[in-house]
Amino acid sequence: MTAITAANVLVIATNGFEQSELEFPRDQLRAKGATVHVATLDGQSIKGWEGTDWGRDAEADLKIADAKASDYDALVIPGGQINPDLLRVEESVLSLVKDFHNSGKVIAAVCHGPWVLVEAGVAKGRDMTSFHSIKTDVINAGANWQDAEVVTDKGIITSRKPDDLKAFVSKIVEEIEEGEHSRKAA
Numbered sequence: 126m127t128a129i130t131a132a133n134v135l136v137i138a139t140n141g142f143e144q145s146e147l148e149f150p151r152d153q154l155r156a157k158g159a160t161v162h163v164a165t166l167d168g169q170s171i172k173g174w175e176g177t178d179w180g181r182d183a184e185a186d187l188k189i190a191d192a193k194a195s196d197y198d199a200l201v202i203p204g205g206q207i208n209p210d211l212l213r214v215e216e217s218v219l220s221l222v223k224d225f226h227n228s229g230k231v232i233a234a235v236c237h238g239p240w241v242l243v244e245a246g247v248a249k250g251r252d253m254t255s256f257h258s259i260k261t262d263v264i265n266a267g268a269n270w271q272d273a274e275v276v277t278d279k280g281i282i283t284s285r286k287p288d289d290l291k292a293f294v295s296k297i298v299e300e301i302e303e304g305e306h307s308r309k310a311a
Contacts, residue, residue: 126304127198130158134301135197137164137189137218141207144173144180146235149290150201150297151183157298162186162197166215174205190217194224198301204236204256204286213244222247222311226281229305233282233297235289239263242281247311252278254285280306 134154138147147163154161165171168188173180194200200222202209212218222245225232234242239255240262242248249267254276263270274289275282275296282300284293300306 127301128158129154129298129301132159132198132301133196134159134161134199134201134297135164135192136161136201136203137192137212137221138171138183138203138208139166139211140171141174141205141211142171142183142203143205143208143236143287144175145287145290146203146205146238147173147183148181149287150203150233150235150294153294154201154297159301162192164189164192166211166217174207188217189215189221192221194221194228194230197225197230199231199233199297200225201297202232202234202238202241204234204238206237209234209237209240213241219245226308227310229280229308231280231282231297231300231306233284233293233300235284235293236286239268239283242283243268245311247281251281252276253281253283255283256285279308281308 243266
């Protein structure tokens with residue numbers, strides 16, 4: 126068990142992340158006392174997507190390729206359509222997700238973020254949700270898709286959209302404080 130005030134959380138994203146889906150969890154988890162790092166593909170700041178246009182920049186702390194699951198208690202994958210579509214084709218991202226999964230650490234993905242979980246091979250047999258437009262992708266990956274604001278299955282947390290972020294963050298805190306979760310390796 127890890128108190129949220131002692132937790133280390135990693136957010137992975139690239140340009141085109143849904144603005145609120147990175148900022149809200151990052152800021153709320155920090156406000157609750159967690160240390161939160163943002164990792165990007167090149168270790169540089171990234172630009173969000175808000176509404177129908179580009180949004181604000183988010184500062185990066187490190188490159189995704191340099192991040193180690195052993196340094197963190199949880200992984201957060203924001204959505205937006207662009208961000209997870211770009212992340213899911215990067216071997217460094219998939220390897221990191223598998224490392225978090227295989228070590229039983231919390232993984233949280235919102236909106237289109239579950240695309241990354243699908244590509245990493247960790248969706249099969251899981252209860253999950255996502256943005257409705259990727260429901261079929263999640264089902265085809267073998268997950269039991271549910272239309273709920275937050276769905277948790279052995280420390281893997283998924284949510285549908287920005288309206289679900291408050292429940293999403295609450296569940297992240299709860300799952301971190303529960304500790305590591307026993308899962309089959311991906």
